[in-house]
Amino acid sequence: MDTSLLARVSETEWHLAQAGDMRVPAVIFGDGELLAEMDDKVLEQIRNVACLPGIVEAAYAMPDAHWGYGFPIGGVAAFDAAAGGVVSAGGVGFDISCGVRVLLTGIGRGELEPLKLRLADSLYRDIPAGVGSTGKIALDAAAMDAMLRGGARWAVGEGYGRAADLERIEEQGAAAGAEPDAVSAQAKTRQHDEMGTLGSGNHYLEVQEIVDIAEPAIAAAFGLRRGELVVSIHCGSRGLGHQIGTEFLREMAIAAPGFGIVLPDLELACAPIDSELGRRYLGAMRAAINCALANRQIITHLTRRVFAHFFEAASLDLLFDVSHNTCKEEWHEPGGKRRRLFVHRKGATRAFAAGHAELPPAFAATGQPVFIGGSMGTASAIMVGASVRPERAFASACHGAGRRMSRHQALRHWHGRQVVDELAGRGIIVKSPSSRGVAEEAPGAYKDIASVVEAAHAAGLARKVATLAPVICIKG
DNA sequence: ATGTGC
Numbered sequence: 487m488d489t490s491l492l493a494r495v496s497e498t499e500w501h502l503a504q505a506g507d508m509r510v511p512a513v514i515f516g517d518g519e520l521l522a523e524m525d526d527k528v529l530e531q532i533r534n535v536a537c538l539p540g541i542v543e544a545a546y547a548m549p550d551a552h553w554g555y556g557f558p559i560g561g562v563a564a565f566d567a568a569a570g571g572v573v574s575a576g577g578v579g580f581d582i583s584c585g586v587r588v589l590l591t592g593i594g595r596g597e598l599e600p601l602k603l604r605l606a607d608s609l610y611r612d613i614p615a616g617v618g619s620t621g622k623i624a625l626d627a628a629a630m631d632a633m634l635r636g637g638a639r640w641a642v643g644e645g646y647g648r649a650a651d652l653e654r655i656e657e658q659g660a661a662a663g664a665e666p667d668a669v670s671a672q673a674k675t676r677q678h679d680e681m682g683t684l685g686s687g688n689h690y691l692e693v694q695e696i697v698d699i700a701e702p703a704i705a706a707a708f709g710l711r712r713g714e715l716v717v718s719i720h721c722g723s724r725g726l727g728h729q730i731g732t733e734f735l736r737e738m739a740i741a742a743p744g745f746g747i748v749l750p751d752l753e754l755a756c757a758p759i760d761s762e763l764g765r766r767y768l769g770a771m772r773a774a775i776n777c778a779l780a781n782r783q784i785i786t787h788l789t790r791r792v793f794a795h796f797f798e799a800a801s802l803d804l805l806f807d808v809s810h811n812t813c814k815e816e817w818h819e820p821g822g823k824r825r826r827l828f829v830h831r832k833g834a835t836r837a838f839a840a841g842h843a844e845l846p847p848a849f850a851a852t853g854q855p856v857f858i859g860g861s862m863g864t865a866s867a868i869m870v871g872a873s874v875r876p877e878r879a880f881a882s883a884c885h886g887a888g889r890r891m892s893r894h895q896a897l898r899h900w901h902g903r904q905v906v907d908e909l910a911g912r913g914i915i916v917k918s919p920s921s922r923g924v925a926e927e928a929p930g931a932y933k934d935i936a937s938v939v940e941a942a943h944a945a946g947l948a949r950k951v952a953t954l955a956p957v958i959c960i961k962g
Numbered sequence: 963a964t965g966t967g968c
Binding site for chain 1: 965
């Protein structure tokens with residue numbers, strides 16, 4: 487990225503002043519190296535986001551930001567309905583409520599070693615992965631609507647998991663305001679037998695070892711102990727969310743001129759929050775959030791069943807479940823004035839700090855866990871919502887390493903088999919139905935996650951708590 | 963991300 491237009495206000499924060507059609511400034515987080523390798527498109531895209539009606543404070547890009555559809559992935563923007571604010575399907579993305587949950591196993595790395603291959607085989611057999619993967623659960627129309635309203639609460643009621651899990655999920659497992667009627671028949675049809683499946687792309691289920699602790703008190707409160715294993719599940723709302731995103735992007739692009747909205751980029755299609763279309767999208771998007779929460783809940787159940795076969799005593803308690811592709815209605819205090827805002831986080835994680843009113847009791851004193859999913863074969867990280875005031879970027883942080891290379895570029899550099907063999911040589915088992923998918927997800931196609939985490943920490947977005955190293959990766 | 967698409 488050409489940084490000559492930016493003012494560097496700290497080691498990890500860069501500002502683009504409001505100019506032209508921009509309604510607010512744009513802010514990018516990251517060190518000099520991350521900014522240098524960031525695509526110029528990120529700057530162009532957050533500048534365009536800053537032009538949207540009703541945007542508050544600034545348009546933000548996280549340290550892992552890269553080029554996305556309309557909004558950058560790693561983008562955060564908040565809108566005020568009372569100021570003509572909009573909701574944008576592109577600001578949430580296609581994979582609505584994609585997110586990560588982490589299960590604590592209490593199992594030491596040494597205990598796993600003799601069972602590693604068999605555990606990997608069982609996980610791969612029982613947790614469907616890949617493009618178009620289907621599961622054993624088929625939902626009829628009534629069950630589909632109940633799932634879209636109830637999210638993980640519905641899943642627990644159906645026998646997938648425990649009531650205690652719900653306290654460890656954003657919004658206690660179910661987004662309020664979901665409207666199954668706003669979800670098209672086609673979206674529901676696509677989801678009919680996709681519950682409890684990982685999907686493809688960067689989605690995965692990993693068994694990871696806690697290899698480093700940066701903040702012992704927080705790690706202890708989270709139940710993270712060095713040398714023990716956790717399970718990270720990264721997936722979203724599958725075909726349903728994708729269909730909703732596709733349909734509303736089209737509808738918003740067509741409707742925007744009628745609302746008097748001039749789009750700097752057609753991909754930023756949006757509608758006023760206080761419009762029939764805006765409200766209908768929010769209802770459908772919240773239903774997709776519930777679909778993703780239910781999906782991760784069912785996968786949790788399947789994972790526990792596999793682990794129980796090998797480790798009878800392991801209960802696999804849920805640490806937390808966070809979504810990183812959402813638009814959520816939240817209270818914030820931009821400029822010291824308390825306002826209800828619609829915060830779009832696309833490839834960005836909510837990072838509420840200690841004392842935040844919307845945190846579950848378990849995290850009231852610590853702040854919420856923030857999961858930074860690494861690329862296949864590299865480290866992941868657990869951070870905690872930072873306690874600095876005023877909040878940075880509406881209490882948001884990064885979500886992963888972020889791509890350095892396009893999928894197409896990656897395919898020119900690696901073959902799937904070669905990547906699997908290289909990782910096997912380092913003791914990491916990768917199982918995937920797609921050799922091509924593995925090549926696209928090669929570790930070298932992603933940025934260095936350590937520098938992304940350092941930048942988020944230094945910028946005060948979240949604080950480092952623990953580093954995780956992969957042992958088994960079930961890849962979509 | 964995706965019943966991946968020229």
